[in-house]
Amino acid sequence: DGTYVDNNGxxxxxxxxxxxxxxVVTNTGNVTLTNVTITDxxxxxxxxxxxxxxxxxxxxxxxxxxxxxxxxDIDAGYVYNLATACGTQPNNTQVCDDSTDPTPCGTGQxxxxxxxxxxxxxxxxxxxxxxxDGTYVDNNGxxxxxxxxxxxxxxVVTNTGNVTLTNITI
Numbered sequence: 001d002g003t004y005v006d007n008n009g010x011x012x013x014x015x016x017x018x019x020x021x022x023x024v025v026t027n028t029g030n031v032t033l034t035n036v037t038i039t040d041x042x043x044x045x046x047x048x049x050x051x052x053x054x055x056x057x058x059x060x061x062x063x064x065x066x067x068x069x070x071x072x073d074i075d076a077g078y079v080y081n082l083a084t085a086c087g088t089q090p091n092n093t094q095v096c097d098d099s100t101d102p103t104p105c106g107t108g109q110x111x112x113x114x115x116x117x118x119x120x121x122x123x124x125x126x127x128x129x130x131x132x133d134g135t136y137v138d139n140n141g142x143x144x145x146x147x148x149x150x151x152x153x154x155x156v157v158t159n160t161g162n163v164t165l166t167n168i169t170i
Contacts, residue, residue, distance in 0.1 A: 001101065002067075002079070002120035012162050013074050013122045019043070021065040021118070025050065025085050026058040029095065033087030042081035043067040053087060069122065075164050077124050080117040127161035130170065 002019045006012075021043055027033050036050035036059075043065035050062050065083070073079045086096040101118040134151045138144075159165050 002081075002118045004120055004122060012125055013069065014162065015069060015071055015074070017069045019067040019069065019079055019120045021067070021081075021083070022060065023063040023065070023083065023085075023099070024058055024060040025053065025063070027053045027055055027087070029089075030055055031089050033089065033095065036085060036087035038063045038065075038083050038085050040065050040081060040083040042079070043083075045083070050087075071164060074122055074124065074162050076122075078119050078121045080114060080119045082114055082117050124163050125161045126163050126165070127159070128165060128168070129158045129160045131156045131158075 002021050004013070005018045005020055006014075007017045008014065021040070023038055025036055025038070032055060033053045034051060036053050037048055038045050044067075045063060045065040047063040050059050053059060067079055067081065069079070083099040084096055085099070086094050089095055098116060099118060100116045133154050133156075135154070136145070137150045137152055138146075139149050140146065155170050157168055157170070
């Protein structure tokens with residue numbers, strides 16, 4: 001399960017904020033597993049391995065993971081990922097299982113290529129600011145405002161939100 005963490009407490013999703021992941025590993029088989037590990041291609045996993053996991057036993061304390069949020073994550077509005085737990089059976093073969101999300105988002109919040117992925121929604125804020133400054137131009141240099149003199153305008157456009165903006169026009 002993933003939880004968004006606003007690291008600087010500003011109420012805005014920023015590059016460098018994080019998602020922390022908690023894992024519950026359960027031995028659903030009929031043999032004891034040893035050397036249980038978790039891998040996650042989209043987060044840094046810490047903890048483990050679990051030395052021994054008995055039949056029917058669960059462990060929710062050994063592993064955690066952190067994903068550092070990127071601009072691409074913010075632009076998408078979510079982060080999705082999949083973790084894999086693997087353990088060794090008594091006959092020295094590995095058994096593995098991909099994670100499922102215990103608290104899936106609402107309807108329509110699945111990734112077609114990864115229906116079991118953990119999806120963590122990220123707050124998006126779209127906002128833009130424009131300033132306009134005018135400069136009088138004495139076109140004929142006579143020091144008097146005349147018909148035909150001009151005003152040149154300069155614009156400064158600032159993305160004041162956290163989502164990448166494209167096709168900006170003035």
